[in-house]
Each structure stands twice: as structure tokens, then as C-alpha cells.
Amino acid sequence: MIVPSSWLEADALWCALWALADDYAVEWGVERPERDVTASPLDGFNPEANIEAVWFVTEMLVKYVQASVPDVFSRVQGAIRAVQYVSAMQTALARYPSDDAPQKAHFVRCRACKQMTLRRRPPLEYQDPIVVECTNEECGELWDPxxxxxxxxxxxxxxxxxxxxxxxxxxxxxxxxxxxxxxxxxxxxxxxxxxxxxxxxxxxxxxxxxxx
The missing domain is CATH 1.20.5 (Single alpha-helices involved in coiled-coils or other helix-helix interfaces)
Incomplete structure (x- = not known):
């Protein structure tokens, strides 16, 4: 399955937030954040997980960090990780808006009509495929990315x-x-x-x- 880059970015952000929370738990000697098979501290979300499970495990981690914010910021390592995470999150939000928009496929011609009219159409639903479509009204071919x-x-x-x-x-x-x-x-x-x-x-x- 072709995985959108925005999903890979979500994996990296969840892993960064988990590292922040886990560092806090170890440094302060408190209970570590909960998680299940939906997500891994090394690889992010399980490819087989549905959107509800991803939402649930993310919400648990966010609530854990939100409840610990004052203590997280009070130590140098926690503050550094928090700043790095916020910076990465801001970059991701700018790069990937809430809804993926179709993007022009630059420099490549449609194999059917030979025009520079290809556009990448993002998945509309969870696990939908990414499709490249020709926007030439006389063509309209769909292509595998x-x-x-x-x-x-x-x-x-x-x-x-x-x-x-x-x-x-x-x-x-x-x-x-x-x-x-x-x-x-x-x-x-x-x-x-x-x-x-x-x-x-x-x-x-x-x-x-x-x-x-």
C-alpha cells in the first residue's frame, strides 16, 4: 500500500510526543503514559489500526502530556523536547492542512493525451488509494501514482x-x-x-x- 507522506509525518509526531512524555515519566519517577498495540514508540501507528484506534491512543497521550505540562517545562531536557515538538508540529500543520488538497503533478505528461494536466488526488477516506488523474476534459484518465x-x-x-x-x-x-x-x-x-x-x-x- 502506498502511504501518504502526511501519515508518515503523523507517525513521527506521535513518536516525538511519546518520547517527551516518556522522558518526563522517567525523570520524575511517575507512571509512564498508557498505550496499546495501536502505536509503537519507534514506528508510530500500526498500519492495521483504524482511525478510531489512532484517535483514541493519540488522545490518551495528549491528555497525559497536558496534565504534566508545568513539570515537563521545569526541566531542561523536557523543555528542549517540548520546543522541538511544537516546532515540528507547526511545520507539519503548515505542510499538511487538515484536509489534503489535490496537487498538480509537475513536469510529467499524461501518458494518454501527452498534456501536462496530471493532478494527484488524495484519499478521501481512510485507506482510500492515492490516484493521479488527468484534468484534461477530453482525457480524464486515472493513473497509479x-x-x-x-x-x-x-x-x-x-x-x-x-x-x-x-x-x-x-x-x-x-x-x-x-x-x-x-x-x-x-x-x-x-x-x-x-x-x-x-x-x-x-x-x-x-x-x-x-x-x-
Whole structure:
């Protein structure tokens, strides 16, 4: 099953909140927060859990932390974890609004109509699939997101290869220009040497004539 990135973010946030609560319990020597098989401190929510179970275990953890807020903030480690969690939560809320909105699939063409009209449609209900749909009214095809991701991968590969080819061409041109400059410089040196030899020979000949 393809898991939306927002669900993975929810796993990470729950694990961070659990770490905050667990640190508090250990440091203050109080009872640790309750949890069940719905969530793991390492992996987050169980993929098989339904939305009601996720809501319940999250609500238990939130209530535990809310009741302990003054003590959590009174220790350095707890305050640091709390600030980190709030920052991560604010980022997640900005990145993932309460309702996932359809997003344009950039840079990829529809395989049917060849237009840049693909849009990712988020799941409308729990465990609904993510679908990529073509918004071209004359097309309207639906695609598996993995096909779109594959096309994106091919596009990225072609861009990287083209950039590498351009870099090789530039490097070869620079080398050719450098070789041409060296060749021209050598030609100038040889011409100067020939001119110097000719002048020396002429001077020698003139000297011999004067001595004769």
C-alpha cells in the first residue's frame, strides 16, 4: 500500500510526543503514559489500526502530556523536547492542512493525451488509494501514482544525463581551446627562434664580409 507522506509525518509526531512524555515519566519517577498495540514508540501507528484506534491512543497521550505540562517545562531536557515538538508540529500543520488538497503533478505528461494536466488526488477516506488523474476534459484518465513516479524518475535521469553530457562537452571544449592556445604559443616561440637565428646568421655573414 502506498502511504501518504502526511501519515508518515503523523507517525513521527506521535513518536516525538511519546518520547517527551516518556522522558518526563522517567525523570520524575511517575507512571509512564498508557498505550496499546495501536502505536509503537519507534514506528508510530500500526498500519492495521483504524482511525478510531489512532484517535483514541493519540488522545490518551495528549491528555497525559497536558496534565504534566508545568513539570515537563521545569526541566531542561523536557523543555528542549517540548520546543522541538511544537516546532515540528507547526511545520507539519503548515505542510499538511487538515484536509489534503489535490496537487498538480509537475513536469510529467499524461501518458494518454501527452498534456501536462496530471493532478494527484488524495484519499478521501481512510485507506482510500492515492490516484493521479488527468484534468484534461477530453482525457480524464486515472493513473497509479507509481507510474507517475516512474516517469518522474526517467525525466530526472534524462536531465542528469543531459547535464553530464553538457559538462563533458564544456570540459572538452576548454581542453581543445587550451591545446589550441598552447599550439599557437609554441608556433610564436618557433617563429621567434627562427627570426633570431636568421638575424644571427645575417650578423655573422656581415661580420665575415667586413673581416674579408
Amino acid at each position: 507509481r507510474l507517475v513516479d516512474f516517469d518522474l524518475k526517467i525525466l530526472r535521469t534524462s536531465i542528469v544525463e543531459a547535464a553530464a553530457e553538457r559538462a563533458r562537452a564544456v570540459k572538452e571544449r576548454v581542453r581543445a581551446e587550451s591545446r589550441a592556445r598552447i599550439k599557437a604559443a609554441k608556433a610564436v616561440v618557433r617563429a621567434a627562434e627562427k627570426a633570431a637565428d636568421a638575424l644571427a646568421e645575417e650578423a655573422s655573414t656581415n661580420e665575415e664580409r667586413r673581416n674579408a
